[in-house]
Amino acid sequence: MSRDQGGRSDAGRPKRTPTGRGPAKGSGPGKPVKGSGPRFAGSTKSSQPTRLPARKPEPQVDVHDPDGVRLQKLLAAAGVGSRRTCENLISAGRVEVDGHVVTELGVRIDPNRQKVHVDGVRVQLDESRVYLAFNKPLGVVSTMNDDLGRVSLADYVGNRPERLFHVGRLDSDTEGLLLLTNDGDLAHRLQHPAYGVPKTYIARIPGPVPRDLGKRLREGVDLDDGPVSVDSFKVVDSQPGKALVEVVLHEGRKHVVRRMLDAVGHPVESLVRVQVGPIRLGDLKSGRTRRLTQDEVGRLYSAAGL
Template identity: 40%
Template sequence: MTENNPVRINKYLSICGVTSRRGAEKLIEQQRVTINDHTAKVGELIDSTKDKVLVDGTEVKPADTHVYVVLNKPSRVMTTLHDPFKRRTVRQLLKRLNARVYPIGRLDYDTEGVLLMTNDGELAYRLTHPKFQVPRLYEAKVKGKFMERDSARIAAGIKLEDGARGHARVRILRHDEKSSTIRLVLTEGRKREVKQLCKLVGHPVVTLTRLEFGGITCRGIESGHWRELTIAEVNNLKGLVGLGK
């Protein structure tokens, strides 16, 4: 065995660029993963030098080369590789990319902007782990006149649907009686956190755009288009989460 063996099947699928570790759990629960002809179980250990792993009947192996992409995700596109309801997915926007990558975190169906994608499982895992506090910058148009007291409430922390406390740094760009435009910086990626925070202070989100993730922007990229990250950008992301160059 190598120093990376044994390895949990969830992590192995992430290393292979199939999906995130969380996504791997879903594949396993759906009984779409087999190890040496038996159905895999969540958390099962494998020896990657000996065991044969298949997803939907196709063998998967670690990627020879890591690929890192930033996509300017449009609204009304699913942040997933497959959708049972046949809605448009981010995978369909990457047809010219000759590598299998998966999203780092999620953007809601109606949210647009920066979406990082990769087949580097360890980097993806760390960038989304709360421990590393990787910043995400959002711009939201919300209903009503957003006030400094609302910013203070969000900065102090508000209890979310899952019982955790969500918080963000907020800057008001402009507002009137009907609507406001604000920017928020979050360092965790809980489900619909921006929308929950704004709704809980009385200002439901109308539109939401992610402007940055870990300092990466989609400036100059048309909606629905993508580019590969530069070496410097990849190294900066790795530096944020203690991976080095």
């Protein structure tokens, strides 16, 4: 055996390994594929990752209206924050006009034509728009003009200069939260079941409440004008012979809560609406109104998909 084949004794000389030029002495039959390493089915000749085409930048949209009002001034007037705070929001890219981020402080817009969002929440800039929460008392009918001379909404808000819409209705024997506004588009969406804005009621019913009542109501109850189901149901309080239950649904049919509970053997003794979408009745006294905050209006717009 030669000294090369047996390997030299001096450790400084490495053994030769196969390269792309061909097999080394003593290697097995067959030529190695150029470029070491096994190949897998479906692999390409190049081991470099595939480069995706560069994404084209979105076209710049000019939302500036030279005859409009400075954006930061409108935001401050709408109660978003101080002028300085609103400028910081714009610079940070947190303000959108008509769906486009605005970062320049000199932008002017038309508040009656253009839509503004801050952190994704709609800001109502039109100062002529009114949004009220009203705690409707028992015996008041949900109309602005009653031909029968009954106590109506006009007796509480009829002296206001705006033409107000009531968002949905409450029966005369149902009390609680009713939203009033002159924003017709928002009012339509909030009361239309297609937009799924939930309404929450507290009902007093005869007890005891069976454990499967919530399941039955969620699965649906057949009424004379079609089936109805609740979004959620829970027992708030229970005493001998009576119970308070919370019912959440987005239906707007007449007497729907009363008819549904009556159909399952628990007729309503009293009914109060305590919430519409994100707006809660809270501690608002019966017969009183309050203006919704800018944040509440923004959340109503989000609930209505505007």
